[in-house]
Amino acid sequence: xxxxxxxxxxxxxxxxxxxxxxxxxxxxxxxxxxxxxxxxxxxxxxxxxxxxxxxxxxxxxxxxxxxxxxxxxxxxxxxxxxxxxxxxxxxxxxxxxxxxxxxxxxxxxxxxxxxxxxxxxxxxxxxxxxxxxxxxxxxxxxxxxxxxxxxxxxxxxxxxxxxxxxxxxxxxxxxxxxxxxxxxxxxxxxxxxxxxxxxxxxxxxxxxxxxxxxxxxxxxxxxxxxxxxxxxxxxxxxxxxxxxxxxxxxxxxxxxxxxxxxxxxxxxxxxxxx
Amino acid sequence: xxxxxxxxxxxxxxxxxxxxxxxxxxxxxxxxxxxxxxxxxxxxxxxxxxxxxxxxxxxxxxxxxxxxxxxxxxxxxxxxxxxxxxxxxxxxxxxxxxxxxxxxxxxxxxxxxxxxxxxxxxxxxxxxxxxxxxxxxxxxxxxxxxxxxxxxxxxxxxxxxxxxxxxxxxxxxxxxxxxxxxxxxxxxxxxxxxxxxxxxxxxxxxxxxxxxxxxxxxxxxxxxxxxxxxxxxxxxxxxxxxxxxxxxxxxxxxxxxxxxxxxxxxxxxxxxxxxxxxxxxxxxxxxxxxxxxxxxxxxxxxxxxxxxxxxxxxxxxxxxxxxxxxxxxxxxxxxxxxxxxxxxxxxxxxxxxxxxxxxxxxxxxxxxxxxxxxxxxxxxxxxxxxxxxxxxxxxxxxxxxxxxxxxxxxxxxxxxxxxxxxxxxxxxxxxxxxxxxxxxxxxxxxxxxxxxxxxxxxxxxxxxxxxxxxxxxxxxxxxxxxxxxxxxxxxxxxxxxxxxxxxxxxxxxxxxxxxxxxxxxxxxxxxxxxxxxxxxxxxxxxxxxxxxxxxxxxxxxxxxxxxxxxxxxxxxxxxxxxxxxxxxxxxxxxxxxxxxxxxxxxxxxxxxxxxxxxxxxxxxxxxxxxxxxxxxxxxxxxxxxxxxxxxxxxxxxxxxxxxxxxxxxxxxxxxxxxxxxxxxxxxxxxxxxxxxxxxxxxxxxxxxxxxxxxxxx
Numbered sequence: 001x002x003x004x005x006x007x008x009x010x011x012x013x014x015x016x017x018x019x020x021x022x023x024x025x026x027x028x029x030x031x032x033x034x035x036x037x038x039x040x041x042x043x044x045x046x047x048x049x050x051x052x053x054x055x056x057x058x059x060x061x062x063x064x065x066x067x068x069x070x071x072x073x074x075x076x077x078x079x080x081x082x083x084x085x086x087x088x089x090x091x092x093x094x095x096x097x098x099x100x101x102x103x104x105x106x107x108x109x110x111x112x113x114x115x116x117x118x119x120x121x122x123x124x125x126x127x128x129x130x131x132x133x134x135x136x137x138x139x140x141x142x143x144x145x146x147x148x149x150x151x152x153x154x155x156x157x158x159x160x161x162x163x164x165x166x167x168x169x170x171x172x173x174x175x176x177x178x179x180x181x182x183x184x185x186x187x188x189x190x191x192x193x194x195x196x197x198x199x200x201x202x203x204x205x206x207x208x209x210x211x212x213x214x215x216x217x218x219x220x221x222x223x224x225x226x227x228x229x230x231x232x233x234x235x236x237x238x239x240x241x242x243x244x245x246x247x248x249x250x251x252x253x254x255x256x257x258x259x260x261x262x263x264x265x266x267x268x269x270x271x272x273x274x
Numbered sequence: 275x276x277x278x279x280x281x282x283x284x285x286x287x288x289x290x291x292x293x294x295x296x297x298x299x300x301x302x303x304x305x306x307x308x309x310x311x312x313x314x315x316x317x318x319x320x321x322x323x324x325x326x327x328x329x330x331x332x333x334x335x336x337x338x339x340x341x342x343x344x345x346x347x348x349x350x351x352x353x354x355x356x357x358x359x360x361x362x363x364x365x366x367x368x369x370x371x372x373x374x375x376x377x378x379x380x381x382x383x384x385x386x387x388x389x390x391x392x393x394x395x396x397x398x399x400x401x402x403x404x405x406x407x408x409x410x411x412x413x414x415x416x417x418x419x420x421x422x423x424x425x426x427x428x429x430x431x432x433x434x435x436x437x438x439x440x441x442x443x444x445x446x447x448x449x450x451x452x453x454x455x456x457x458x459x460x461x462x463x464x465x466x467x468x469x470x471x472x473x474x475x476x477x478x479x480x481x482x483x484x485x486x487x488x489x490x491x492x493x494x495x496x497x498x499x500x501x502x503x504x505x506x507x508x509x510x511x512x513x514x515x516x517x518x519x520x521x522x523x524x525x526x527x528x529x530x531x532x533x534x535x536x537x538x539x540x541x542x543x544x545x546x547x548x549x550x551x552x553x554x555x556x557x558x559x560x561x562x563x564x565x566x567x568x569x570x571x572x573x574x575x576x577x578x579x580x581x582x583x584x585x586x587x588x589x590x591x592x593x594x595x596x597x598x599x600x601x602x603x604x605x606x607x608x609x610x611x612x613x614x615x616x617x618x619x620x621x622x623x624x625x626x627x628x629x630x631x632x633x634x635x636x637x638x639x640x641x642x643x644x645x646x647x648x649x650x651x652x653x654x655x656x657x658x659x660x661x662x663x664x665x666x667x668x669x670x671x672x673x674x675x676x677x678x679x680x681x682x683x684x685x686x687x688x689x690x691x692x693x694x695x696x697x698x699x700x701x702x703x704x705x706x707x708x709x710x711x712x713x714x715x716x717x718x719x720x721x722x723x724x725x726x727x728x729x730x731x732x733x734x735x736x737x738x739x740x741x742x743x744x745x746x747x748x749x750x751x752x753x754x755x756x757x758x759x760x761x762x763x764x765x766x767x768x769x770x771x772x773x774x775x776x777x778x779x780x781x782x783x784x785x786x787x788x789x790x791x792x793x794x795x796x797x798x799x800x801x802x803x804x805x806x807x808x809x810x811x812x813x814x815x816x817x818x819x820x821x822x823x824x825x826x827x828x829x830x831x832x833x834x835x836x837x838x839x840x841x842x843x844x845x846x847x848x849x850x851x852x853x854x855x856x857x858x859x860x861x862x863x864x865x866x867x868x869x870x871x872x873x874x875x876x877x878x879x880x881x882x883x884x885x886x887x888x889x890x891x892x893x894x895x896x897x898x899x900x901x902x903x904x905x906x907x908x909x910x911x912x913x914x915x916x917x918x919x920x921x922x923x924x925x926x927x928x929x930x931x932x933x934x935x936x937x938x939x940x941x942x943x944x945x946x947x948x949x950x951x952x953x954x955x956x957x958x959x960x961x962x963x964x965x966x967x968x969x970x971x972x973x974x975x976x977x978x979x980x981x982x983x984x985x986x987x
Contacts, residue, residue, distance in 0.1 A: 027487065253377075271421060
């Protein structure tokens with residue numbers, strides 16, 4: 001924790017110093033009647049390309065380009081820095097042209113999705129360690145299927161061994177939908193146990209009507225329900241951690257395309273700034 | 275909460291997951307993914323559940339535990355697996371789906387950009403924002419201001435990669451803003467020489483210090499106008515920001531080009547040197563005498579007193595002087611009409627001692643006589659007549675020979691002088707004959723040849739137009755009725771026709787007065803009035819002109835022409851037009867000259883090379899095109915007037931200044947000053963402290979652009 005705090009303090013300090021240095025340089029350039037929009041624009045485009053390169057870096061793990069963790073730190077703090085560069089670039093005004101509005105909205109969306117992603121990666125990753133064990137996201141459907149198979153095997157075995165159909169009936173009515181697919185996505189994101197607890201309570205409520213064997217079978221089912229709920233929890237959080245990038249990454253490429261088009265327009269229409 | 279592992283870490287019991295591959299086996303979700311996995315393009319590669327291996331003579335099943343372990347049937351005799359895997363429909367991995375989505379969004383963005391380029395209404399789409407209102411009213415399409423506005427994508431790419439290939443953006447701005455002149459892009463739209471002079475003047479000021487950020491900015495980025503280089507319009511003007519002020523600049527931005535800097539208007543700004551009286555007024559007016567003596571009661575309400583003569587312009591920006599007719603005419607109209615003065619001599623015949631000349635045998639033909647002889651007559655022709663005479667050079671030579679000789683009493687003259695007088699008289703006669711014979715076409719030809727060095731074609735035409743030939747003809751008819759025959763006879767060598775000399779007028783003997791009033795008294799009865807204000811004045815053998823009203827066109831024209839002829843300064847004596855042009859100007863500008871124009875109308879040095887001069891015929895006129903370094907708007911100041919009103923800012927100058935004779939009403943010194951710069955203002959210059967009372971950042975504002983224009987013209 002000490003290392004993390006020290007790293008965070010160091011990076012924040014560098015960010016704050018860089019922001020103030022940039023604001024100072026921008027103010028001085030404005031006083032000197034330099035084209036701060038052009039300077040900040042070039043800086044912003046360079047930074048966005050650099051930020052987008054993080055995704056490429058992850059696809060090229062064999063190249064000695066530094067650790068992914070270091071890239072992530074740089075990505076995060078540089079991303080915050082771009083917000084200041086963006087503000088300077090648009091002179092802290094709301095853009096008025098249709099294309100400029102779309103471009104600004106794209107940037108803000110990408111920035112906001114990055115902040116949301118940062119929040120998710122910080123909060124959900126910690127929550128993932130609180131329930132169950134580490135499961136590979138791609139294997140979750142396999143495990144869910146295995147779990148369902150185990151439960152159905154148990155239920156069928158009990159049905160064969162005894163004359164009672166209560167357990168099988170209960171599974172067919174109440175547990176089959178639960179085991180057949182991922183459930184309670186939003187409740188897990190909201191850290192809510194209510195659906196699982198309700199299901200377990202429902203299982204318990206049957207106790208007084210069951211004989212000893214049936215109760216034991218139902219207890220085994222309750223155990224499997226908890227395992228399935230843990231699996232759903234893992235899925236919900238891991239899926240969120242993966243799917244927020246479906247907004248962040250594609251919009252980044254759209255932003256890059258629009259930014260290059262913006263650069264083309266500005267360069268062509270400014271007559272070389274002469 | 276369960277801590278039991280939800281999966282086993284036994285590789286033999288698990289499928290080989292390939293999350294980084296683009297495609298995943300379609301059976302993965304069912305818990306029994308194909309060990310081979312899909313091909314790279316998402317094609318199922320399903321074959322058999324295992325690849326049996328051989329132990330001795332037996333084939334052994336190698337199926338993974340995850341898929342049930344070795345099967346009961348075992349491999350076929352040929353060693354192949356007996357359980358073929360059913361083909362699946364591979365699905366994309368999460369990463370692959372994200373990649374596809376990224377590609378689609380990127381393609382959509384590029385497509386959107388291309389559509390924007392191609393759409394007819396692209397001007398509106400790609401515009402970075404609305405224009406300022408002035409531009410919005412005149413500009414509809416990009417191409418009106420941008421060279422590539424009408425081009426396609428390839429043109430834009432070319433322009434972006436080679437920005438110097440097209441015209442500079444500033445040049446396109448100047449296609450409309452021609453009012454900024456040839457030096458529009460130089461600092462303050464001034465020439466390099468002017469800027470150098472201004473910089474030198476600024477360097478003379480005591481060193482000042484500006485703000486720290488300004489000093490750092492200058493040290494870091496330097497001045498954008500170093501060496502007076504041209505600046506792009508976009509240096510200061512940022513368009514497409516909507517209805518904002520295109521000229522908005524901070525004080526620090528204004529100062530970044532200046533060597534002398536300061537903190538604010540109230541802290542370090544250079545003192546106002548003579549403002550707003552850094553140039554003489556166009557009308558010489560003694561405010562103190564008028565305000566204190568002629569209209570003493572006006573002082574009780576200062577604001578009303580000022581507004582008796584001054585009125586705000588339509589925009590309340592400038593305080594202008596009311597017209598002459600509404601102000602000065604009440605007291606000065608009679609002076610303008612010249613009722614007590616003889617008027618301006620347009621042409622005149624010198625009084626010549628005909629009797630002595632005849633006695634000496636000098637033949638001058640007919641010449642009017644005048645009595646008494648003690649009225650001195652110089653050998654000088656009336657200036658205007660001398661200027662337009664075809665014999666101008668010959669007249670100048672003989673006038674020089676006869677300088678100092680009284681032509682009305684030649685009894686002491688030598689025979690050589692008498693011969694020169696004869697020449698002088700005949701030159702006058704020939705001038706009259708030639709001028710009247712050729713008329714205005716002749717005048718035009720003569721002036722174009724002889725005065726082209728001094729006057730432009732327009733001025734020559736004006737001169738030809740205003741010469742009162744009809745009056746000269748009437749004068750000739752009255753006093754020299756046979757001059758044409760005489761000149762013709764002399765030129766042909768024939769005897770002169772016999773004509774008796776007669777007195778000009780019987781009453782001529784009464785002219786003994788030397789003061790103007792007495793001259794005027796006999797003027798009316800001894801003059802023959804002609805149309806257009808002309809009169810043949812018998813006692814002085816002259817054709818005279820009196821202005822009928824203020825702003826008399828003939829006097830104005832003659833004053834302008836004489837000033838143009840006399841150049842920036844008095845011409846040297848050997849100059850062909852020196853004597854007549856100087857004499858004409860002095861006759862028109864003298865204290866008691868006709869119309870007394872120069873009593874009030876001052877003279878300005880003009881920017882004409884060589885130092886021209888011009889008469890300020892008009893009071894200050896509010897101009898929407900004029901942009902001086904400093905501007906002032908009366909409107910907001912009038913809005914906060916107190917009882918002190920105008921005098922709060924416009925206080926009279928100290929006594930040692932206002933006692934100057936130039937300022938005093940009735941002073942003759944005023945008319946003889948050569949240029950208006952000699953005129954001193956009778957108001958004390960405004961002080962910076964007075965302005966700074968209100969012009970602070972928190973109150974009325976202290977921006978440079980509040981009082982200063984950047985583009986000076």
